[in-house]
Amino acid sequence: MTKRISIFCLLIFAAHGYGCRNAVSPVTVETNVRVMTDDLGRTIRIPVKVERAISLAPNLTEIVFAVSAGDKLVGVTSFCNYPLEAKSIQKVSDTLTPNIENIIALRPQVVFVSTASQLESFMQTLNEQNIAVFVTAPDGIEGIYKSIQDVGSILGQSTNAEEVLTGLKKRVSFVENQTAGTERPKVFVQIDKNALYTIGKESFITDIVHRSGGVSATADVGTAYPKLSKETALALRPDVIILSESEGNREPNDVFKNSPAVGNRKVFSIDADLLSRPGPRIVDALEQIAKDLHPEKFK
């Protein structure tokens, strides 16, 4: 159930049309507050020592735990199912509507948000309550690295964050080296079978597919998660189909029945929680896709 929900989170990221890539610039203005820039380019004043934080997205919850700051999380969403400890933290949000009263009652110093649409609904209220809101909007692996760095820095775990990043980068460059120079198959990522949602230009998954040694067949299609015309989908003739695994998405749409992917049995499923969350586990997804695309390189 929660797995399926995470795909919904994936769609939520479609709101990220305007992820900015400003570098983090911690500047000390007052002794106990620093100024940071989030992925929307907003300047935010954040307490130097954060002890209480809330995460409003499963990927951010995973990042917080990855940098060993899980003990500072006082609130998460009902989709936050990883790691196991996250499940025992108080839930303050379900789909797109965070419970603002719950959030304020938990007295967080920082709220981590990963969708701009969520932001508008409660930004002002949280500002009035003196609660900082930090937004992440990664558009590829580098953006995910930055999220990890930012979250680590905010929660006073920069060293841990660097350690995590070193590990992740090593794994990514291993994959990139293995797949370098190989022929890049044309990959179609199917998010929903009936309503033919896929990944577009602005999705971070497009970057993941490319780094796995493939080419997204829909890399030029506008927006992050477009609903594609079936005619176009048929004409794409992908070499590989990757299914973001969920109940309504266990097989390719009928339009692919004569595609090379189906003909050569190159249809793979991947845990939607891995694929749809721009957090540390995206590298698991990247490794799995790379192995699916180039099995001969990972024996």
Next chain:
Amino acid sequence: MNAAVKNFRVNTRASALRNGGILVLLLLFALLVAALLGSEKLSFFDLSEEQRAILFDIRMPRILLGAAVGASLAVAGAGLQSLLRNPLAEPYLLGVSNGAALGTMLAFIFFEQFEFSRPVMAFGGASLATFAVYQMAKSRTGMNVERLVLSGVIVTTFLSSIIVLVTSLLDATKLRSFTFWLLGDLSQATLNGFYISLIVGIIGTVVMSSQAKALNLMMIGERDAGDFGVEVKRVRLLVFGASSAMVGTAVAASGSVGYVGLIVPHLIRLAFGSDNRLVVPFSAIAGAIFVVLADTVARVAISPRELPVGAITALIGAPLFIYLLRRN
């Protein structure tokens, strides 16, 4: 309704046939245009196997379903408007489409394997919604425009909130295909869906046409129609039944495509007068033209992405609705 009576024109058989012929030609033209356009360019004189699949497996079923859906919705609207003596009666605005949508969703949740359960339960939902609106709108003094529209608003919003409730309880992946479908979407067209819509559409149009004479009399008033020997209750049952069946199958196949049942019969009445013997069959043809063209826009406007066709019909229909409301 007075406008409708005033606008009653006697058409000679010859002119009716000529006008019908023109509409059929227009429909064929619309179907041709729709077949020529799409997110993929096809070289029609030398179709590759793949292009043949695009044309016959994807584009054609969708165009044909759009025609059947458009015809069904327009005929349902034409019938309801005459029966209720209300120019603003429309399946979407009366909440009938929402009733059908809720029925379809429940069928999808409880009997997912049985595709046929969807039109059946949509028919059930449409019938219940029709009955509810009718009961709320009628009063001792008869049924005025405002009362019916208000009842429709109440039923529509009530059913919308139940739909929201159901989608909130539904798991997220199912919800995703529903949100698009709810707006009216033909992209999941299949030939089977088309056959069901076609059969119900034809039967519904025949039933509605068979009541056309009685509906003409009922436009004057139910009591007067009774004096002329019209079995009012029987007519009402047949018209409600036919419109619910047509709306039900249309919604089950393509969600709530709004405003078709409103603007198509109106344009037909403006052009050819309000004799239901013509309005009903002509609305069927014009409804098909309207939805086929609207869906062509939905398919190509932002290709290779897609819009829901309901967004296009509402974009055209809503301003026209306001215009008609002011005119009355």
